[in-house]
Amino acid sequence: MRRVQAARFTRGAQVDKLIENLSCVGRNPVAIHEHIFATVDGIVGAFAWGDTYAAEQFKDEFIHVINESLALLSSFSTEDFFPGAAGRMVDRLTGLVSRREKIFGMLDGFFERVLDQYMDPARGNKPGDDSSRSNLVQELIDIWREQGATKHITRDHVKAILMDTFVGGNNTSSVTMHWAMSELIRHPAELKKVQDEIRGAVGDKERVQHDDMPKLKYLRMVVKETMRLHPPATLLVPRLTTRQIKVGGYDIPANMKVIVNAWAIGRDPNVWENPEEFFPERFQESDIDFNGAHFELVPFGAGRRICPGLAMGVANVEFILANLLYCFNWELPDGVRGEDVSMEEEGSLTFHKKIPLMVVPTRFRMSPK
Numbered sequence: 001m002r003r004v005q006a007a008r009f010t011r012g013a014q015v016d017k018l019i020e021n022l023s024c025v026g027r028n029p030v031a032i033h034e035h036i037f038a039t040v041d042g043i044v045g046a047f048a049w050g051d052t053y054a055a056e057q058f059k060d061e062f063i064h065v066i067n068e069s070l071a072l073l074s075s076f077s078t079e080d081f082f083p084g085a086a087g088r089m090v091d092r093l094t095g096l097v098s099r100r101e102k103i104f105g106m107l108d109g110f111f112e113r114v115l116d117q118y119m120d121p122a123r124g125n126k127p128g129d130d131s132s133r134s135n136l137v138q139e140l141i142d143i144w145r146e147q148g149a150t151k152h153i154t155r156d157h158v159k160a161i162l163m164d165t166f167v168g169g170n171n172t173s174s175v176t177m178h179w180a181m182s183e184l185i186r187h188p189a190e191l192k193k194v195q196d197e198i199r200g201a202v203g204d205k206e207r208v209q210h211d212d213m214p215k216l217k218y219l220r221m222v223v224k225e226t227m228r229l230h231p232p233a234t235l236l237v238p239r240l241t242t243r244q245i246k247v248g249g250y251d252i253p254a255n256m257k258v259i260v261n262a263w264a265i266g267r268d269p270n271v272w273e274n275p276e277e278f279f280p281e282r283f284q285e286s287d288i289d290f291n292g293a294h295f296e297l298v299p300f301g302a303g304r305r306i307c308p309g310l311a312m313g314v315a316n317v318e319f320i321l322a323n324l325l326y327c328f329n330w331e332l333p334d335g336v337r338g339e340d341v342s343m344e345e346e347g348s349l350t351f352h353k354k355i356p357l358m359v360v361p362t363r364f365r366m367s368p369k
């Protein structure tokens, strides 16, 4: 939570940049997901790497390595379905194993270099020195060094946590906002309702401030409804049973890969009335939340493996969305109607909108009373 608060400044600065960029496009359609992605990337990047992330060369190399790893993670592996020597042999023959080793080498080499830079005494960062605590890399290095002989966290853990933060943090939040904007533009009454709420609560300001956020109840319902219909991590993260268990009357042996379909859970007609309909008001009288306590809605997972970035993810999505809706009026390009906006999905690890949403933003300012 402390870190979520600390991210406020970065989040505000990135949102200022987003508003400035969108204010310059004139009356032209924009691919809104590109702007949203750049904003989230700036926030998560600064959170993990601090100032290092501002350097273009660092960013380009990092994004290249991550994209290669994601493509590999989502590719088909025979060994996943036929564990053992035979499956591994097929993966060797198809070249998957050598590709995996090459990409692992790239990724590991990248993280090694970053850690070496951070730990270089010439950098002047010492554990306990306040100036060194500005980002996740430095905090993890401090924890790792301070443990001494107990060694619960190793250099490999630090690298894995950094990797998970990027893979888990960037795409999921951007995809959620892309879906939210698409649903709202197809539902003008809900779009107006949420904009009226935000503008009424915020009043005449340059943009929404963090302190305004608790007042935006309908916006929260819009975000929940978007995540119910479009959980970005559609199948969560695969689990492995540690012992034989019974789930819903089925016997599941130990060591089985279990995949949870969060998308189907959010559209279960036994739980949700008119499940295919975008209807944020369904949360008005309901206490169902996505915090892991309600198994009807699990876009962040549940249990011990629930998303550790939940608070930051929700804060990013709600704050960026609130500002997009407060600062701009949104229209579809000439000749495009709401029902023409495709809601087709595609993906592997995360599912996103197949055809990007194109919208025309017009800067909105409250008229002085």
Ligand code: HEM
Pocket: 044, 164, 165, 168, 169, 170, 172, 173, 176, 231, 232, 233, 236, 237, 238, 298, 299, 300, 301, 302, 305, 306, 307, 308, 309, 310, 312, 313, 314, 317
């Ligand atoms: C809308 C935003 C987000 C959504 C929908 C989301 C969703 C998820 C889901 C479904 C999981 C798997 C949980 C499970 O299987 O039970 C996960 C894991 C994870 N998320 Fe998020 N996430 C979001 C934002 C973030 C952010 C902002 C961060 C960090 C800055 C983050 C970091 C992680 C990490 C590190 C894991 C892996 C945990 C593990 O290995 O067990 N996520 N996330």
